[in-house]
Amino acid sequence: MIIRNVRILGGEPVDVRVGDGVIAEVGAGLTGGGEEIDGGGAIALPGLVDLHTHLREPGREDAETVETGTRSAARGGYTAVHAMANTSPVADTAGVVEQVWRLGHEHGHCDVQPVGAVTLGLEGRQLAELGAMADSAARVRVFSDDGKCVSDAVLMRRALEYVKAFDGVVAQHAQEPRLTESAQMNEGVVSGRLGLTGWPAVAEEAIIARDCLLAAHVGSRLHVCHVSTAGSVEILRWAKSKGWDVTAEVTPHHLLLTDELVEDSPVGAYNPIYKVNPPLRTRADVEALREALADGTIDVVATDHAPHPVEDKESEWSAAAMGMIGLETALSVVQETMVDTGLLDWPGVAERMSYAPARIGRLTGHGHPIEAGAPANLTLYDPSHRSPVDPSSFASRSRNTPYTGLTLPGRVVATFLRGKPTVLEGKLV
Amino acid sequence: MNRDLISAGDLTRDDALLILDTAEELARVSERSIKKLPTLRGRTVVNLFFEDSTRTRISFEAAAKRLSADVINFSAKGSSVSKGESLKDTALTLEAMGADAVVIRHAASGAPHRLATWVHGSVVNAGDGTHEHPTQALLDAFSMRRRLGGLDGRKIAIVGDVLHSRVARSNVLLLHTLGAEVTLVAPPTLLPVAVDIWPCAVSYDLDAVLPKSDAVMMLRVQKERMNASYFPSEREYSRRYGLDRDRFAKMPDDAIVMHPGPMNRGMEIAAEVADSPRSTIVEQVANGVTIRMAVLYLLLGGDTA
Numbered sequence: 001m002i003i004r005n006v007r008i009l010g011g012e013p014v015d016v017r018v019g020d021g022v023i024a025e026v027g028a029g030l031t032g033g034g035e036e037i038d039g040g041g042a043i044a045l046p047g048l049v050d051l052h053t054h055l056r057e058p059g060r061e062d063a064e065t066v067e068t069g070t071r072s073a074a075r076g077g078y079t080a081v082h083a084m085a086n087t088s089p090v091a092d093t094a095g096v097v098e099q100v101w102r103l104g105h106e107h108g109h110c111d112v113q114p115v116g117a118v119t120l121g122l123e124g125r126q127l128a129e130l131g132a133m134a135d136s137a138a139r140v141r142v143f144s145d146d147g148k149c150v151s152d153a154v155l156m157r158r159a160l161e162y163v164k165a166f167d168g169v170v171a172q173h174a175q176e177p178r179l180t181e182s183a184q185m186n187e188g189v190v191s192g193r194l195g196l197t198g199w200p201a202v203a204e205e206a207i208i209a210r211d212c213l214l215a216a217h218v219g220s221r222l223h224v225c226h227v228s229t230a231g232s233v234e235i236l237r238w239a240k241s242k243g244w245d246v247t248a249e250v251t252p253h254h255l256l257l258t259d260e261l262v263e264d265s266p267v268g269a270y271n272p273i274y275k276v277n278p279p280l281r282t283r284a285d286v287e288a289l290r291e292a293l294a295d296g297t298i299d300v301v302a303t304d305h306a307p308h309p310v311e312d313k314e315s316e317w318s319a320a321a322m323g324m325i326g327l328e329t330a331l332s333v334v335q336e337t338m339v340d341t342g343l344l345d346w347p348g349v350a351e352r353m354s355y356a357p358a359r360i361g362r363l364t365g366h367g368h369p370i371e372a373g374a375p376a377n378l379t380l381y382d383p384s385h386r387s388p389v390d391p392s393s394f395a396s397r398s399r400n401t402p403y404t405g406l407t408l409p410g411r412v413v414a415t416f417l418r419g420k421p422t423v424l425e426g427k428l429v
Numbered sequence: 430m431n432r433d434l435i436s437a438g439d440l441t442r443d444d445a446l447l448i449l450d451t452a453e454e455l456a457r458v459s460e461r462s463i464k465k466l467p468t469l470r471g472r473t474v475v476n477l478f479f480e481d482s483t484r485t486r487i488s489f490e491a492a493a494k495r496l497s498a499d500v501i502n503f504s505a506k507g508s509s510v511s512k513g514e515s516l517k518d519t520a521l522t523l524e525a526m527g528a529d530a531v532v533i534r535h536a537a538s539g540a541p542h543r544l545a546t547w548v549h550g551s552v553v554n555a556g557d558g559t560h561e562h563p564t565q566a567l568l569d570a571f572s573m574r575r576r577l578g579g580l581d582g583r584k585i586a587i588v589g590d591v592l593h594s595r596v597a598r599s600n601v602l603l604l605h606t607l608g609a610e611v612t613l614v615a616p617p618t619l620l621p622v623a624v625d626i627w628p629c630a631v632s633y634d635l636d637a638v639l640p641k642s643d644a645v646m647m648l649r650v651q652k653e654r655m656n657a658s659y660f661p662s663e664r665e666y667s668r669r670y671g672l673d674r675d676r677f678a679k680m681p682d683d684a685i686v687m688h689p690g691p692m693n694r695g696m697e698i699a700a701e702v703a704d705s706p707r708s709t710i711v712e713q714v715a716n717g718v719t720i721r722m723a724v725l726y727l728l729l730g731g732d733t734a
Contacts, residue, residue, distance in 0.1 A: 195559035
């Protein structure tokens with residue numbers, strides 16, 4: 001198969017020959033028979049890798065399943081997603097992670113790499129069998145209690161130490177629990193006016209600072225999930241300047257949206273479509289996060305795709321579920337906030353959305369440059385397209401996007417998983 | 430006027446004055462032996478109370494009945510709400526019944542905003558979580574205007590748990606709109622983080638503020654705050670922020686004392702102060718009915734209905 005007329009990382013138009021799931025040849029004017037796909041001058045990116053996806057299966061199949069979530073991922077240009085552990089039952093045993101991994105494998109829309117829970121039942125009391133999950137068919141390398149913080153300092157220390165035996169990483173949901181009891185939104189000007197209990201930036205920053213120090217102390221790898229504040233960026237910059245093995249991610253929504261939307265938006269005040277954890281922060285935080293993503297202080301864009309059924313969002317604010325879906329809009333939001341603003345070029349996007357997340361997750365089959373010999377995981381993207389976000393077009397089972405009606409740039413034209421198209425002409429294959 | 434009354438901040442100065450002036454006219458009706466007006470005959474007002482608040486509910490009920498509206502009391506206890514019905518489904522039910530106005534009290538901040546997106550009738554916020562209580566602010570302004578003769582340039586101290594107080598939020602917004610100068614007085618733990626940008630002054634020192642105040646509004650300290658480290662003990666709170674006899678004596682001779690009720694006598698306010706002739710606390714209750722009549726009258730279009 002030859003994919004004609006694509007611009008690798010935004011470069012000059014070339015053709016890409018694919019065979020046996022691998023890129024065979026890259027060059028201008030390739031000849032030879034077989035199937036041909038017209039790239040139409042689209043940008044070719046290495047298949048995107050998400051470090052932070054909630055697929056909800058097992059347990060909340062009304063919100064998302066492995067099948068619908070991976071279809072959604074393919075539509076967004078992803079060829080691999082890390083499925084978070086906060087399912088029901090929790091992914092804290094080899095059995096559950098293997099089930100999720102197998103479901104992903106069977107559906108075939110993108111690779112599903114399960115994340116294992118750090119503690120049993122995400123309860124923060126006792127380590128889950130991390131080694132058994134690492135040794136299972138799912139080959140778990142990322143461990144996270146995401147949704148909850150591993151707040152006990154001793155337990156966090158032990159987890160960081162223990163996963164060194166199999167080159168694992170602990171992905172921390174940084175949220176000091178006592179400082180965020182009943183927290184509803186960013187603590188600041190807007191929360192004070194709206195009378196909603198605040199989620200202070202310090203509750204994130206204090207845990208990140210502690211965990212960076214712990215990781216340095218035990219010489220382990222730490223990954224920080226969904227960094228949301230300017231203060232967190234400062235701490236990460238400092239930890240990296242020490243040479244410590246600390247990585248971090250930011251979500252597309254924290255790169256674009258602010259807490260002012262809770263008070264004033266086209267969908268009305270207190271609309272829980274903007275309720276997410278960590279919460280939307282201020283304009284100054286957004287600016288700091290963009291800058292940190294540009295300079296590499298933040299390594300990765302991760303979606304924190306968090307599907308919820310309609311009824312869990314159509315309620316009063318405090319009763320609503322936290323989270324937003326994001327797989328199908330991530331690349332567009334990154335273009336809007338980082339590329340079109342001149343902060344990041346397409347090679348930078350490839351690094352933040354494919355190479356780095358694959359490296360952190362130790363995914364050997366993903367995150368490689370588009371060149372002969374690499375697995376044929378590719379995303380073709382048309383950055384000139386512009387259209388309003390229409391949730392009814394999503395492949396996800398859920399509709400809780402904060403971007404409804406917002407005009408965003410770009411469109412995923414095609415996605416290839418090991419040479420096999422999962423999306424063509426913007427539609428699932 | 431907007432269709433709904435959800436935040437005191439939605440009222441322009443003209444709106445607020447119209448409500449206060451309308452209430453003055455209606456107060457004269459309340460002084461007659463037959464208190465009822467035919468104005469809202471055939472209109473339905475639903476009192477949708479998800480929190481127990483007998484005093485606010487009966488105040489709205491009396492107001493609606495004096496205007497001849499049909500009143501339906503919908504209390505969360507013993508209703509479908511306690512069986513897990515969502516706010517949206519409750520709203521759609523009320524909508525189907527043809528509610529012209531829904532008066533809502535809810536423990537969640539912002540619940541009236543959500544309700545307003547699902548019903549066509551007017552929504553009146555009767556207290557939402559720790560957000561706002563606009564009719565309380567209106568009745569407070571009405572009470573102050575009657576006692577002080579006007580609000581422009583008047584100095585009002587609001588004392589106590591501002592962080593969790595819907596009364597304080599609504600009063601700051603409304604009193605600012607009406608030209609009064611508000612000072613919030615509280616321990617730093619009971620003030621919101623960004624209170625410095627609110628349209629008011631802030632002080633931690635009640636003794637410094639009292640001698641300059643035309644009115645002092647004491648806020649209730651909720652029981653659940655007392656053991657949550659907002660202050661060391663009830664006694665210490667009372668010593669530093671309670672309005673006792675000694676502090677009362679430092680106030681100007683014509684300054685008034687207010688409290689939205691229910692009071693913790695001996696905690697934030699001494700019994701002698703609450704019962705003094707300069708206390709408006711009982712008047713506030715009476716004025717509550719009057720101001721809610723004015724609000725319903727104006728929102729439901731009065732005699733043009």
